Amino acid sequence: MLSLTVRASKKYDVKIGSGLMENAGRLIRGVSGARKACVICDTTTRELFSDRVIGSLSGAGFDTHLLIFAPGEQTKSMSNYARILEYLAEKHFTRTDILVALGGGVIGDLTGFAAASFLRGINYVQMPTTLLSAVDSSVGGKTAVNLKAGKNLAGAFHQPAIVLFDTNSMDSLPEEQFKEGLAEIIKCGMIGDKDLFEYVAYKEAPRINDFVEMTAERAIMVKRDLVEADEYDIGPRKLLNYGHTMGHAIELCSGYEISHGRAVAMGMLAASKAAYRKGWSNEDCTIPLWQTLERYGIDPKCPFGAEELASAALKDKKRNGSTISLVIPLQIGEGAIMDIKVEELLEFFRLGLEG
Numbered sequence: 001m002l003s004l005t006v007r008a009s010k011k012y013d014v015k016i017g018s019g020l021m022e023n024a025g026r027l028i029r030g031v032s033g034a035r036k037a038c039v040i041c042d043t044t045t046r047e048l049f050s051d052r053v054i055g056s057l058s059g060a061g062f063d064t065h066l067l068i069f070a071p072g073e074q075t076k077s078m079s080n081y082a083r084i085l086e087y088l089a090e091k092h093f094t095r096t097d098i099l100v101a102l103g104g105g106v107i108g109d110l111t112g113f114a115a116a117s118f119l120r121g122i123n124y125v126q127m128p129t130t131l132l133s134a135v136d137s138s139v140g141g142k143t144a145v146n147l148k149a150g151k152n153l154a155g156a157f158h159q160p161a162i163v164l165f166d167t168n169s170m171d172s173l174p175e176e177q178f179k180e181g182l183a184e185i186i187k188c189g190m191i192g193d194k195d196l197f198e199y200v201a202y203k204e205a206p207r208i209n210d211f212v213e214m215t216a217e218r219a220i221m222v223k224r225d226l227v228e229a230d231e232y233d234i235g236p237r238k239l240l241n242y243g244h245t246m247g248h249a250i251e252l253c254s255g256y257e258i259s260h261g262r263a264v265a266m267g268m269l270a271a272s273k274a275a276y277r278k279g280w281s282n283e284d285c286t287i288p289l290w291q292t293l294e295r296y297g298i299d300p301k302c303p304f305g306a307e308e309l310a311s312a313a314l315k316d317k318k319r320n321g322s323t324i325s326l327v328i329p330l331q332i333g334e335g336a337i338m339d340i341k342v343e344e345l346l347e348f349f350r351l352g353l354e355g
């Protein structure tokens with residue numbers, strides 16, 4: 001089992017390894033004196049994992065409850081958020097009790113937001129079961145639900161009490177979903193860890209579990225360092241948005257037909273090409289990045305034009321008055337934040353997309 005510690009407003013461990021679900025009760029008991037625990041999952045993670053986790057929690061003396069939601073992004077809603085709060089109140093959960101998010105980023109974000117606000121904040125555990133939630137959403141304390149006007153518009157910063165990533169959960173994960181996490185791992189390598197990038201780009205791991213453990217740990221370390229430096233996302237944490245300005249625009253233009261990971265891959269590639277053409281990067285990262293994405297079957301060809309994407313991007317919430325923060329790679333393993341004028345975004349996108 002690998003373990004690392006995040007020192008933000010709350011200090012907590014992230015544990016990575018096989019068999020953590022069976023040991024969840026003991027590990028959570030180590031950080032919580034709760035009497036009651038409420039496991040929150042979707043129907044898929046309920047079927048695949050909840051018996052193991054509930055058995056383990058009960059074995060460690062928790063009075064264990066279970067709430068199940070439909071899988072999918074639409075579950076991250078105000079009505080499901082209210083449903084959790086009402087359930088906890090009805091079952092007399094107290095401030096010292098605990099929630100356990102067992103699932104992907106949807107369940108993690110929803111559970112985290114409920115934990116952030118129930119009785120003004122109770123503890124919760126992240127048990128990510130997708131690669132994306134393991135390397136991205138479970139660490140760093142951003143929690144949210146969606147509003148009609150857009151994604152993640154209601155939320156809070158609320159760090160978990162512990163993160164438990166059981167790598168055995170990868171066995172059932174569909175390949176397309178695995179790639180979603182890989183795109184974020186490649187992103188972390190590009191902005192903060194050259195060795196991680198090169199491992200993903202060139203090495204053959206003997207077993208998929210070794211690959212997942214090694215790359216997840218390194219990607220989480222990149223995120224951990226940025227969260228510790230800037231928990232509330234006003235400075236260097238924005239480096240994690242590499243590929244996301246154009247990525248979000250691509251998702252929007254495609255009506256969410258293009259997945260987040262693929263859209264971010266296209267955005268990363270365009271940002272690296274544009275930054276090199278502008279003379280902002282020390283090296284051209286485009287070819288190694290392209291080859292790495294192709295190696296894992298992540299198609300980075302963007303079907304939209306710069307005009308369409310720039311106008312979609314300027315509607316996005318990340319716009320800050322008359323400037324917009326872009327993340328570019330200076331070289332592989334080192335990112336930088338560039339503030340450009342809103343009017344310059346179109347040119348930047350053009351430079352990134354032209355042949």
Ligand SMILES: NC(=O)c1ccc[n+]([C@@H]2O[C@H](COP(=O)([O-])OP(=O)(O)OC[C@H]3O[C@@H](n4cnc5c(N)ncnc54)[C@H](O)[C@@H]3O)[C@@H](O)[C@H]2O)c1
Nearest residue numbers: 044071104105106107129130132133136137142169172173
């Ligand atoms: N809070 C943050 O910092 C942050 C960061 C990145 C993304 N997010 C959020 O995360 C969400 C996306 O997360 P996601 O990609 O994990 O999606 P998800 O939670 O919707 O999970 C994807 C699908 O995989 C299924 N699944 C989960 N684990 C499985 C397993 N082990 N085997 C088989 N199927 C499994 C789920 O039931 C679901 O159908 C988005 O809502 C996004 O906004 C949050």
Ligand SMILES: [Zn+2]
Nearest residue numbers: 184244260264
């Ligand atoms: Zn992302």
